[in-house]
Amino acid sequence: MNMLVAHQIHSFIDNRQILHDISLSVKGGECVGLIGPNGSGKSTLLRTLAGLLPPSSGQFSIADQPFGRYTRKQFAKIIGYVPQNTAIEFDFTVRDIVLMGRFPHLPPFGNERELDRLIAQKAMQKTSTYHLANRYATQLSGGQRQMVLIAKALAQEPRLLLLDEPISALDIRYQLHVLELMRKMARQGLAVIAALHDLSLAARFCDRLILLHNGSLLAAGAPLEVLTPAMLQTAYEVDAAVYTDPSTDSLAITAIQKSRGERTP
Numbered sequence: 645m646n647m648l649v650a651h652q653i654h655s656f657i658d659n660r661q662i663l664h665d666i667s668l669s670v671k672g673g674e675c676v677g678l679i680g681p682n683g684s685g686k687s688t689l690l691r692t693l694a695g696l697l698p699p700s701s702g703q704f705s706i707a708d709q710p711f712g713r714y715t716r717k718q719f720a721k722i723i724g725y726v727p728q729n730t731a732i733e734f735d736f737t738v739r740d741i742v743l744m745g746r747f748p749h750l751p752p753f754g755n756e757r758e759l760d761r762l763i764a765q766k767a768m769q770k771t772s773t774y775h776l777a778n779r780y781a782t783q784l785s786g787g788q789r790q791m792v793l794i795a796k797a798l799a800q801e802p803r804l805l806l807l808d809e810p811i812s813a814l815d816i817r818y819q820l821h822v823l824e825l826m827r828k829m830a831r832q833g834l835a836v837i838a839a840l841h842d843l844s845l846a847a848r849f850c851d852r853l854i855l856l857h858n859g860s861l862l863a864a865g866a867p868l869e870v871l872t873p874a875m876l877q878t879a880y881e882v883d884a885a886v887y888t889d890p891s892t893d894s895l896a897i898t899a900i901q902k903s904r905g906e907r908t909p
């Protein structure tokens with residue numbers, strides 16, 4: 645079943661068009677990697693799908709229901725969104741922050757129940773953040789904060805998870821941890837869209853890739869179809885080698901040199 649269907653999304657910020665005619669669909673059980681150069685519109689698209697930035701035109705449906713028909717609370721139950729580089733400025737403990745993921749599931753004016761605490765605990769265990777439960781979020785490292793925000797999104801038990809560069813602050817061990825977790829959750833039926841800059845990891849962990857360029861969808865499909873040297877040249881203006889890494893048996897990309905000419909980020 646399609647968890648997300650977006651149709652001809654156009655988006656303007658300050659009278660400047662950022663997204664041009666984006667259509668896509670994602671099924672439950674799929675991990676889709678959103679790739680593209682800096683400024684190509686990945687975050688804008690994720691913010692749009694998270695309901696934070698109304699599209700100027702076009703529409704999208706989640707679980708067969710148009711976005712406009714959801715109440716805020718219904719929408720928050722179904723979509724988990726982890727923004728890029730999020731600072732946590734409030735002095736909450738990690739446990740409190742992860743528990744906030746349960747808010748959409750609580751009855752009106754209700755306190756969290758034992759079940760909510762248990763789900764939050766499991767989300768911390770899955771993300772290896774349980775040992776941080778009593779720490780204040782303001783005292784966390786960038787990578788720990790990133791893992792805690794992923795835990796909060798998992799505690800929400802969404803059906804569609806939007807991750808904006810979820811591994812950008814993580815060391816190589818935790819990069820694998822998050823991407824393996826993403827895959828595991830997808831096997832259990834979750835639909836995932838993750839913006840990723842590491843093209844080799846995107847190819848290895850995503851079923852499909854969507855390549856944005858200047859706010860438009862340049863290519864979409866299996867990693868092998870999208871990550872061609874010609875496509876990488878068009879999107880990133882680099883000459884790249886695309887090959888199969890024998891240690892993982894998946895596609896790997898090495899940027900060799902910038903193509904001639906300058907690109908502004």
Ligand SMILES: Nc1ncnc2c1ncn2[C@@H]1O[C@H](COP(=O)(O)OP(=O)(O)OP(=O)(O)O)[C@@H](O)[C@H]1O
Nearest residue numbers: 657658662680681682683684685686687688689728
């Ligand atoms: N709040 C904003 N106000 C004005 N312009 C914005 C705003 N947010 C994004 N933009 C512009 O929209 C375009 C797309 O930005 P976006 O953050 O979506 O790209 P991105 O692909 O996520 O980039 P990156 O990989 O660098 O995170 C850029 O040109 C950016 O300058």
